[in-house]
Amino acid sequence: GVFLYNHLQQKVRNAEALAQKYKQQQEALSAQLQVVYEHRSRLERSLQKERGEHKKTKEDFLVYKLEAQEALNKEKQDSMNRYGALSSQHKILKNQHDDVKKQLLDLQLQHNSLKLEHRKTLETHSQKYAQLQQEKDSEVTNLQDTVFKLREESKLLRKAHQEVHSQLLNAQAQMEEFRQLKEALQKMPGLR
DSSP states (O other), rough: OOHHHHHHHHHHHHHHHHHHHHHHHHHHHHHHHHHHHHHHHHHHHHHHHHHHHHHHHHHHHHHHHHHHHHHHHHHHHHHHHHHHHHHHHHHHHHHHHHHHHHHHHHHHHHHHHOOOHHHHHHHHOOOOOHHHHTGGGGHHHHHHHHHHHHHHHHHHHHHHHHHHHHHHHHHHHHHHHHHHHHHHHOOOOTOO
């Protein structure tokens, strides 16, 4: 009986030691599980914060994209308006240039016509003068009157020729000014 009692006492002590060991293991696991729970909680809070920041960043990006698109559309519209204004101005200047070119051509034709007429008048004057020189002495007075008239006509023609020549120079200067303006317009980047 004593032997059996001692044997049972030994078994109880072993069982208590094993129970104490299991209790310590359980406490260690509980502590580890608490650390895991806290770590998981921190991760969840961090993930929630990241999601909030991501949502705000996405919203900010959408606002920026919309504002950039509006600014781009406004810039495009302004560019189109400037291009339209420059095109209209270019068309007006081109029409003016064509008008001045036509006016210059008309003046050149008029100048050539007056020059030819002047030359013909000079030739006629010379022929008449040579013819009158060979006439009778009795016609000298009439010849002098005719020469005087022809010289007056020649002066008038020279004066007219000088006026047409001045108009031609003015037209050429105006055409050069339009040509420089046209080159300046063609060098503008918006127009090109």
